[in-house]
Amino acid sequence: MKTLELKIPPLALMILFGTGMWAVSRLLPVGYFVIPGRMALSGTTFLVGAVVALLGVMAFRAAGTTVDPRTPEQSRNLVVRGVYRYTRNPMYLGFLLMLVGWGLFLGSVFAALLLPLFVLYMNRFQIKPEERHMQALFGGAYSRYTSEVGRWL
Numbered sequence: 001m002k003t004l005e006l007k008i009p010p011l012a013l014m015i016l017f018g019t020g021m022w023a024v025s026r027l028l029p030v031g032y033f034v035i036p037g038r039m040a041l042s043g044t045t046f047l048v049g050a051v052v053a054l055l056g057v058m059a060f061r062a063a064g065t066t067v068d069p070r071t072p073e074q075s076r077n078l079v080v081r082g083v084y085r086y087t088r089n090p091m092y093l094g095f096l097l098m099l100v101g102w103g104l105f106l107g108s109v110f111a112a113l114l115l116p117l118f119v120l121y122m123n124r125f126q127i128k129p130e131e132r133h134m135q136a137l138f139g140g141a142y143s144r145y146t147s148e149v150g151r152w153l
Contacts, residue, residue, distance in 0.1 A: 005129040006070045010122070014095040019092050025108035039105065046101025053094025060063050063088040067091075069126060072133035080145050088149050092122050096152075104136045119152075127151060 006015075016095040025032075035041065041080045059082040066074040069091075096118060103112040134142045 004125045006072070006126065008125075009093060010069055010092060010126060013118070013121065013126075014099060017099055017114055021099065021103055021106060021108070021111035021114050024114065025106040025111040028108070028110045033107040033109055034107065035104070038107060040102035040103045044101070045104060046098050049094045049097025049099075049101060051094070051095060052083060052087075053091045056094065058082075058089030059084055059090075069130060072130045073137070074139055075134065078134070078138045078141055078145065085149065087153055088146065088151050089122075089127060092127065093152055095123075123151070137144070 059079050063077040063079045065076040087093050
């Protein structure tokens with residue numbers, strides 16, 4: 001399973017899961033839900049996710065460190081300011097929120113079942129390998145940071 005670690009760009013994973021959600025919602029014509037204001041909630045959740053992800057990218061760029069999660073060894077600085085005070089993974093949290101918004105738009109319970117799979121995949125094949133690299137690069141400073149700020153929230 002190590003062969004999947006840090007191999008697929010997270011943006012591509014988000015698109016892949018979003019496409020899977022769409023396919024599931026079309027293949028299973030049952031399990032649809034109606035929530036008052038669903039479209040507004042969907043759009044707002046998607047937009048909040050995009051902003052959170054963008055804030056993460058901007059913080060990395062401002063710190064002069066890589067935004068390519070496939071090469072964590074190229075990290076130059078431990079970013080703990082801005083949105084990183086609230087989540088260690090704002091880009092991934094943003095992607096998850098965007099997928100939640102997409103799931104609300106689709107209105108399919110079965111499509112929404114892919115959301116936990118996205119979190120599990122990201123934790124195992126993206127975040128944990130990144131955390132190993134960050135621990136090796138930044139040692140005690142990273143340990144303190146992880147004790148103060150949650151992985152997702």
